[in-house]
Each structure stands twice: as C-alpha cells, then as structure tokens.
Amino acid sequence: MRASEKAYTTLRNDIIHWRLAPGAVLAEVELSERLGVSRTPIREALAKLSAEGLAEPQSGRGMVVSEISLDHLEELFELRSALECRAAELAARRGDPAVFHALHRELSNAGELITDDDPTRHDYYRLAGDLDVAVDAAVGNHYLSQALKSLRVHLVRVRRLSKDNPARLRDAAREHAAIALAIANGNPAVASAATTVHLDNSLRHLLGSRATP
Amino acid sequence: MRASEKAYTTLRNDIIHWRLAPGAVLAEVELSERLGVSRTPIREALAKLSAEGLAEPQSGRGMVVSEISLDHLEELFELRSALECRAAELAARRGDPAVFHALHRELSNAGELITDDDPTRHDYYRLAGDLDVAVDAAVGNHYLSQALKSLRVHLVRVRRLSKDNPARLRDAAREHAAIALAIANGNPAVASAATTVHLDNSLRHLLGSRATP
DNA sequence: CACCGGAACTTTGTATACACTGAGGTGGAT
DNA sequence: ATCCACCTCAGTGTATACAAAGTTCCGGTG
Structure with a gap:
C-alpha cells in the first residue's frame, strides 16, 4: 500500500x-x-x-x-433527503424486485439483531448499508452514487453525537423495510415518501436525544 | 498566489x-x-x-x-435535478421575495441579451449564474451548496458538447424566469416543478442537437 | 502600563534528488 | 517465426533539504 x-x-x-x-x-x-x-x-x-x-x-x-455538530444536522439532512429520496425513486423504477423483496424480509427481522450483545450495532448498520448498496446499484448513476458516498462520511461522523436507543433502531429498521418494500413493488412515489418519513424521524430523534458529553 | x-x-x-x-x-x-x-x-x-x-x-x-460525453448526460442531469429541485423548493420557503422578483424581471428581458454580438453568450450565462447564486444564498445550506458547486463544474464542461441555438436560450431564459417567479411567490411546489420542466427541456435539447465535431 | 516593532522560531510551501515499479522493447531459445 | 525472459527506461512515489511566510514573544518607547 x-x-x-x-x-x-x-x-x-x-x-x-x-x-x-x-x-x-x-x-x-x-x-x-x-x-x-x-x-x-x-x-x-x-x-x-x-x-x-x-x-x-x-x-x-x-x-x-472540520467542525461537525448538531447545528449542521439539519443542513446535512436536507442534502441527504434530496439525494436519497431521488435515489429511492429511481431504484423503484429500475431495481430488481427480487433483490429488494429479499432485503425487505431481512430488514423486517432486523429487530432481533438489536440486542445488548452488540453495543456497536454492527449487524444492524451492516444491513442498513446493504440497502444503500442495493439502491446505489439499482440506480446505476455514478454521479449520484458519488454524491451519496461523500455525504455518508459525514453521517457516520454525526452518529456519535447521539445515543442510539434500541427502540429507535427497531423503528428505523421497520422504516428501512418499508422503503425496500416500496422499491420492490416498483412504486417510486411511495419509495420517496417512505424515505422522507424515515429521514424526518431520524433527524428528530437525533435532535431530541443528545449524547451526554 | x-x-x-x-x-x-x-x-x-x-x-x-x-x-x-x-x-x-x-x-x-x-x-x-x-x-x-x-x-x-x-x-x-x-x-x-x-x-x-x-x-x-x-x-x-x-x-x-476524465471522460465526459453525452452518455453521461442523463446521469448528470438526474443528480442535477435532485439537487436543484430541492434547492428551488427551499429557496421558495426562505428566500427574500424582493430579490427573486428583481431576478424575474431581469430574466424576463434576457431575450435581448442573446444576440449574435456575443457568441459566447457571456451576459446570458452570467444572469443564469446570478440566479444560482441567489438560490444558494436563500437556501443557506453549506452542504447543498457544495454539492451543487461540484456538479456545476461538470455542467460547464458538458456545455461544449452541444451547439446552443438562440431560440433555445431564449426559451431557457423564460424557464429561469418562471423559476424565479415561483420562488418570489413563496411557492415551493411550483418552484420545484418549474425546475423539473426546465431541466427536462435542457436535457432533451442537449441530446437532440449534437455539436458537429 | 499599554502598545507597537522587530527578531527568532515554528510551520508550511517548493524544489530536487533518489527509489521503485510497471511498460515496452530486444535478444535468445525453441 | 514465435514466444518468453530479461533488461532498459520512462515516469511515478517518497524523502529531504531549502525557502518563505506567519506567529509569538520580548524589549523598547510613548
């Protein structure tokens, strides 16, 4: 190297x-x-x-x-929403339904992955990452993928600003499952809407429960 | 330096x-x-x-x-649409109406700027750039602005791939004026829709009239 | 006592020399 | 004649030396 x-x-x-x-x-x-x-x-x-x-x-x-704080969160999520809603929309038009049905099944059972055994939530975040990868692949747009990739770096950083409680993660998994299902069904409007809902919930949760410093 | x-x-x-x-x-x-x-x-x-x-x-x-060709155009415009529609939406919510009413007036008269005197269309592109700057400022989102900025570099590059006929530029100016007006009126849905329409027209024009190599 | 100026030092910006790696060509062997 | 191995060389990757610029601290002065 x-x-x-x-x-x-x-x-x-x-x-x-x-x-x-x-x-x-x-x-x-x-x-x-x-x-x-x-x-x-x-x-x-x-x-x-x-x-x-x-x-x-x-x-x-x-x-x-560079600085990163809760003050940047709203801005970050505005960009995220613009990119991910469109990505979900396009994935719903172009994706292979079988792939997203499979992801939907996995995500529906993701609640079991969120236990106290794994405080880093590694398995959960990997599954969420799988959905991102599948959406990227389905969209097949280099520029959009790059924009999302550079955005996700900041999102990982922001994650440390809040404590993630298991209840919220289980909700998030259900929201992800809803997105996967809408894509599998080839319904762009619903896929976009589900993404909007998910991001709004995530943002409000992040802003509500600040990590104890 | x-x-x-x-x-x-x-x-x-x-x-x-x-x-x-x-x-x-x-x-x-x-x-x-x-x-x-x-x-x-x-x-x-x-x-x-x-x-x-x-x-x-x-x-x-x-x-x-890096390569850039008409093959990349659709992908580029998908990202562009995602970003600019959202930006227009947010600008309509947050922008100062006076600023965008002024831009609307200028853009409505932009047809006169497109003459054979200036084959580079410098004045027109500067006016279009002014609208971009005003939207950026109204949105007030650092991350979104950065994403748009890095996108615009590629758009400038792509511009050379097509011959720009005056008729299309005059139409484009009218479309820009419509966007400015929707923002001035504080109507996010219309601002987004007008942007979608404008980008679709631009893309179809670019794909239709290829520059003679 | 406060403020301004300058000198020394710290840290970045640039140039250059050296090391290493991959590509292409040449020569020999089959 | 063709294919393979090795060698040469062009060009990148890294280190280091040198130059420039800015910061800080000290001393002098108003």
Whole structure:
C-alpha cells in the first residue's frame, strides 16, 4: 500500500471515529512522525481530506479537522433527503424486485439483531448499508452514487453525537423495510415518501436525544 | 498566489474549456515544465482535480482527464435535478421575495441579451449564474451548496458538447424566469416543478442537437 | 502600563534528488 | 517465426533539504 494511501486511510478513520476531534490541528511534521512517513504523502492525504470536507484550512495557516455538530444536522439532512429520496425513486423504477423483496424480509427481522450483545450495532448498520448498496446499484448513476458516498462520511461522523436507543433502531429498521418494500413493488412515489418519513424521524430523534458529553 | 493554486487553476480551466480533452494524459514532468513549477505543486493540483472528478487515475499509473460525453448526460442531469429541485423548493420557503422578483424581471428581458454580438453568450450565462447564486444564498445550506458547486463544474464542461441555438436560450431564459417567479411567490411546489420542466427541456435539447465535431 | 516593532522560531510551501515499479522493447531459445 | 525472459527506461512515489511566510514573544518607547 502506498504511504499516501495509508496516511489518508488512517487519518480518515481517526476523524470519522472521533479519535481526532473536530478542531484538532493537523500539523504536518507531527503527523509524519506519528505515521512514520514523510511530509509529502501527508500533504497528499490532507489535500484529499480537505476536498472531502473532513479537514479544512485554518485561517491562513495549517489544517484542522472540520467542525461537525448538531447545528449542521439539519443542513446535512436536507442534502441527504434530496439525494436519497431521488435515489429511492429511481431504484423503484429500475431495481430488481427480487433483490429488494429479499432485503425487505431481512430488514423486517432486523429487530432481533438489536440486542445488548452488540453495543456497536454492527449487524444492524451492516444491513442498513446493504440497502444503500442495493439502491446505489439499482440506480446505476455514478454521479449520484458519488454524491451519496461523500455525504455518508459525514453521517457516520454525526452518529456519535447521539445515543442510539434500541427502540429507535427497531423503528428505523421497520422504516428501512418499508422503503425496500416500496422499491420492490416498483412504486417510486411511495419509495420517496417512505424515505422522507424515515429521514424526518431520524433527524428528530437525533435532535431530541443528545449524547451526554 | 501559491504555485499549487496556480497549477490547479490553470489545469482546471484547461479541462473545463476543453484545451485538455477527455482522455488526455496528465504527466507530472511535462506539466511541471509547461507551467514552470516543480512536481510537488503539480501533484497537489492533480489530487484536487481527482477529488473533483475532473481527472482520474489511469489504470495503475498516471492520471488522465476524465471522460465526459453525452452518455453521461442523463446521469448528470438526474443528480442535477435532485439537487436543484430541492434547492428551488427551499429557496421558495426562505428566500427574500424582493430579490427573486428583481431576478424575474431581469430574466424576463434576457431575450435581448442573446444576440449574435456575443457568441459566447457571456451576459446570458452570467444572469443564469446570478440566479444560482441567489438560490444558494436563500437556501443557506453549506452542504447543498457544495454539492451543487461540484456538479456545476461538470455542467460547464458538458456545455461544449452541444451547439446552443438562440431560440433555445431564449426559451431557457423564460424557464429561469418562471423559476424565479415561483420562488418570489413563496411557492415551493411550483418552484420545484418549474425546475423539473426546465431541466427536462435542457436535457432533451442537449441530446437532440449534437455539436458537429 | 499599554502598545507597537522587530527578531527568532515554528510551520508550511517548493524544489530536487533518489527509489521503485510497471511498460515496452530486444535478444535468445525453441 | 514465435514466444518468453530479461533488461532498459520512462515516469511515478517518497524523502529531504531549502525557502518563505506567519506567529509569538520580548524589549523598547510613548
């Protein structure tokens, strides 16, 4: 693996998983020593992170991890809604019903996955991710997929801002199942509407239950 | 101006204005000699262009100017529609009516700007750009604005694929005026619908009248 | 005592030298 | 004659040295 890729991946994960908090300074020499590569690949990594919106140039000098807070949530979800509603719509027109019927079945049983055994909700988030992947594939639009991909990075980051209670996750799974069903049935309007409903519920939940700092 | 910025700006303009055609190889040494800077800022510029989607890594080695053709148009316009319809909707809810009434007046008279005196249609495109800026400002959503901004780069590139006849531009101006009016009237549904209509007309025109190569 | 100026230092921006890898060509063997 | 192996070379990937710019702290002055 190239050094610049390694630096990029490491920093990206550190930012997404809050090991590098918003506002943290990204000093080139310090990073190059910590990651064991020279400054050149570090700079390359920082440029990519900046383009992705995970880092931003400090006033005049240096880079810092970009801010993310509940204040950004509404804005983030407006973009998310625009993209995901359209994606669901297009998936309903173009997707293979069998694929989404299968996802609907899985998601309908997803409540069982949400137990106290797995506090990271890994299985649940993977299933939700599967739906995203299936929608992307069904839509078959490179530009839309890219826009969604760059958006999801920020969504992962935001997830840490709230405590996820099991009840909400079970509701979310049901909402996902409804979206999958609408797509499987080839109904664009319902798919879009179900997505709107789901995102509104998610947003209100996130804004309502703030994580204890 | 920093050398990396200069390299980035120059290359970006060269790509957007088709002085660097899709598929052209972006060799670091050749570019560094041509632009009179060392390879380091060139690499930085290429990284940014790659993140923006204007350049992409060649199989294994090197970078090339990314492809853009009429085959990508439908995909591009699907994303565009998702973003701009929502933006128009939100602008109708939040915008200052006075601003958009003014734009509506200007756009209603835009037909006069489209003469044979200015074959680049500079005045017209600037007016259309003013509407975009006003919508962005009215929406007040950083993430949505960023998504639109990165999309518009590709749209400028695509513009060269078709010959723009004056009749279509005058129609387009009227459609823009309709969008501005709907926003001024605070009617989200109409603003979104007018945007959908405008984009559909634009797309069909682009696909219908191919530029003679 | 506060404020302004400058010098030193820290940190980024750029150039260049070196290392490595993949591609293409050439020569030999079958 | 064709195919394979090896070698050469072009061009990228990385490291490091040097230049420039901005920040901070100290001292002087009003």
